[in-house]
Amino acid sequence: MLETLVPQPEDKILKLMGMFKADDRPNKIDLGVGVYKDASGVTPIMGAVKAAEQQLWGAETTKSYTGLAGDPGFSTAMRELVLGDAVASDRVAAAATPGGTGAVRQAFELIQMGNPEATIWTSRPTWPNHLSMLKHLGAKTREYAYFDTETCAVEFDAMMADLGAVAPGDVVLLHGCCHNPTGANLNAAQWRAVADHLVAKGAIPMIDIAYQGFGDGLEEDASATRLLAQTCPEMIIAASCSKNFGIYRERTGLLMAISPSAGATGVAQGTLSHLNRQNFSFPPDHGARLVTMILNDDTLRGQWQDELEAMRTGMLTLRKQLSDELRARTGSDRFGFIAEHRGMFSRIGVTPEQVDQLREKHAVYAVGDSRINIAGMNAETVPVLAEAVAEVIKG
C-alpha cells in the first residue's frame, strides 16, 4: 500500500523555512513563515505566558482529560476576547482545537456535515493552507476577487461583484483582520456592506482570525467579526492564539459556531465535540489553560496586553521605516501601501523572479508571491532589504 503513495505538493511556506535553515550566509534575512520575531531575531516567550506557566506548575494537580470541547473556561474567555458582547452567549457553541488551523479544518468539516452542497468562497489570494485543506476534503470552492496586484490594495468593487454570485447557504471565508498574505484589509464601511450583502444572500460568513492584536489593537481587530456576528444569523469563527500569545507550538485555537437561536446551540455544541472526537479526541490543554489564566487575571492580562501592544507598534514602526527607505531609494511612492497595510504581512508586489533574486543574490527569504513577514525585519535590516528590493526591481 505505502508503495502506491505519490509525493504530495510541498507547502511553499514550510519549504521556504527549510531553505532558510540550510542557507549558511551569515547575513540572511528570514521574511518567510509567519512567526513573530523581536529585534534580535528571537521568537520570545511572552512574560505573561512565562508567569502563567510558573503559576500553573505550582497549581496543576492532574493531567487527566478535560472535556471533548476542551475546558469551558477557555471557550468563555476566548469568546469574550473575540466577540465581546456582540452576541448572546447561549447562541455560541465552541470547542478548543489544535491551533487555529485545527479550528479551520474542523470548520470546513462542520460545513460539509451541515450542508454538503455549500460552496466555500475564498479570497484571491488567501492563506495557501486554506486551499490545500479544502482540496484535501474535496469541498466545493470558488474564489472572490480581493487584492489588486497593481495598487496593492483591496479591489472592493470586484470583490462585491464576485460575491454577487454567492448562493443561499454558501459560506464566505473572510480574514477577520490582518489579511494573510496581503496585509490589505476592508474598512468599516466595506465590512458593513459585506455583512448586509451576506444577509441579503442568505450566505454564512466564516471568519479566520489569527492575528487579533497585531493590526490596529485588540478591540479594533475584533470589530469586523463582531459586526458580522451582530448582523448575520449564523456564523463560524476560527480563532488562533498562536500569534497573539506567542504559543505557536502549544497548538491553541477555538472553533465557534453561532446559531440563529439558542435552541440550536445544543446540537451545534454536540457536533463540535463529535468532530473533535473523530479527528483527535480531546484537544491540547496546556496552551488553552495559559490563555485562560492570562485573560482572567488582571495582572497577567495587563502584562500580556502591554507586551502585545509593543509587538504591534514595533511592526507599525518597521512598516513606516521600510516604506520610507523604499521611497528614498526608488524615488517613487510605489511602496507607500506598506505603511498602510496592517498585520504581520504585506505582499510587496515584486515578481516571482524578483523574489528568487532577493533570495539568491541578497539572502532575503520572502514567499514566492512576494509576501514578507514584517516581524522578520529589524531597524538594521530594513535598509538592507530596501536596497535589495530597489536593486532587483531596477533589473
Ligand code: LMR
Ligand atoms: C503563515 O502564514 O506563515 C503562518 O500562518 C504559518 C503557517 O502555518 O503557514
